[in-house]
Amino acid sequence: DKGGWSSFMAKEINDQPDAVENTVRGRVSPSGVEIPELTALGDERLRGIDRIIIIACGTASYAGQVGAYAIEQWARIPVEVQLSHEFRYREPVLSDRTMVISVSQSGETMDTLMAVKYAAERGVTTVSVCNTQSATIPRESDAAVYTHAGPEVAVASTKAFVAQITALYLIGLHLGRVKGALSAEAAAQAIAQFDELPAKVREAVDTHEQIAQLAHWMADTRSVLFLGRHVGYPIALEGALKLKEIAYIHAEGFAAGELKHGPIALIDHGQPVFVLVPSPRTSPLMHSKVVSNIQEIRARGARVIAVVEKGDTAVLPYADDVIRLPLADAFFEPLLQVVPLQWFALELSTAKGLDVDQPRNLAKSVTVE
Numbered sequence: 001d002k003g004g005w006s007s008f009m010a011k012e013i014n015d016q017p018d019a020v021e022n023t024v025r026g027r028v029s030p031s032g033v034e035i036p037e038l039t040a041l042g043d044e045r046l047r048g049i050d051r052i053i054i055i056a057c058g059t060a061s062y063a064g065q066v067g068a069y070a071i072e073q074w075a076r077i078p079v080e081v082q083l084s085h086e087f088r089y090r091e092p093v094l095s096d097r098t099m100v101i102s103v104s105q106s107g108e109t110m111d112t113l114m115a116v117k118y119a120a121e122r123g124v125t126t127v128s129v130c131n132t133q134s135a136t137i138p139r140e141s142d143a144a145v146y147t148h149a150g151p152e153v154a155v156a157s158t159k160a161f162v163a164q165i166t167a168l169y170l171i172g173l174h175l176g177r178v179k180g181a182l183s184a185e186a187a188a189q190a191i192a193q194f195d196e197l198p199a200k201v202r203e204a205v206d207t208h209e210q211i212a213q214l215a216h217w218m219a220d221t222r223s224v225l226f227l228g229r230h231v232g233y234p235i236a237l238e239g240a241l242k243l244k245e246i247a248y249i250h251a252e253g254f255a256a257g258e259l260k261h262g263p264i265a266l267i268d269h270g271q272p273v274f275v276l277v278p279s280p281r282t283s284p285l286m287h288s289k290v291v292s293n294i295q296e297i298r299a300r301g302a303r304v305i306a307v308v309e310k311g312d313t314a315v316l317p318y319a320d321d322v323i324r325l326p327l328a329d330a331f332f333e334p335l336l337q338v339v340p341l342q343w344f345a346l347e348l349s350t351a352k353g354l355d356v357d358q359p360r361n362l363a364k365s366v367t368v369e
């Protein structure tokens with residue numbers, strides 16, 4: 001049931017405040033964060049973990065990339081992200097102190113399932129972040145941390161993505177506390193952010209009208225670039241993937257710092273570039289770097305669409321369009337920034353008369369390697 005929306009994807013974008021709230025529910029209290037499925041593994045085992053590898057494909061891998069920054073920061077455990085289908089072939093160095101966290105909406109992605117089995121056979125602790133109850137991957141894992149985004153029907157993943165990031169953050173906080181790497185105060189600050197998150201995601205969803213206008217003017221666009229830094233970088237990759245998937249438009253995401261190392265040569269008159277601007281309050285250094293990037297591309301003719309936190313006026317002289325989002329701590333910005341990018345892909349797909357929910361050549365769940 002599309003709930004009155006024109007597509008499942010539109011409904012699912014709109015469901016995102018509930019998706020994050022339901023994923024947090026029961027795992028966060030004023031006294032802390034606890035994921036019972038991780039507790040069941042035993043604190044000794046968790047304290048022994050000295051390396052985490054997140055494996056996933058597509059959008060789930062971008063959620064993994066966002067989560068990796070937070071888990072590493074909070075738990076002080078080195079975290080890397082690998083595409084499931086690349087994992088086995090490099091013959092990764094694994095031990096009984098390694099944790100592999102798989103991320104999969106369906107829990108049936110064959111590439112990810114094979115990677116999980118490969119890891120499990122080598123004595124690794126396997127944790128599954130999955131949206132589908134009793135799917136194969138969580139059943140094959142030592143622990144299943146379910147996202148509670150509800151069934152996702154559209155091929156393009158939206159609400160599962162924000163729920164995956166949320167679940168990975170909860171895992172990072174849980175591990176950080178168990179390992180003693182994270183103070184109770186720092187955990188409490190993150191928990192406070194979770195409390196405010198659904199209302200903020202709702203505000204991000206409310207950018208729809210503005211984005212629809214923007215997409216209307218840009219209906220003939222043939223290529224779009226996305227720039228981000230730190231946790232904004234995987235969001236840039238996700239924004240580009242969404243456009244490719246459902247609007248069949250060439251799009252690329254870059255780490256903003258890479259611009260000068262090549263991609264800036266692509267900038268030509270009128271080239272649309274979405275820039276995810278970190279908060280000047282929480283990330284002043286990154287903010288000033290990204291504002292410089294905006295100046296560089298603007299000077300070369302780019303059409304800049306800046307995604308900023310409300311009140312950030314630094315970009316105004318250089319941006320053609322400004323999308324304003326609520327204030328949030330740095331790790332919580334991606335959960336807001338991705339929403340207008342989802343709407344943008346949906347609106348361009350619609351403007352081109354395409355089937356938003358069933359893009360060509362794609363299946364919701366990829367069950368072959």
Ligand code: M6R
Binds near residue numbers: 057061112155158
């Ligand atoms: O079910 P999974 O999360 O394992 O699926 C992984 C990817 O196939 C999936 O995220 C794909 O990239 C989506 N179509 C993205 O919108």
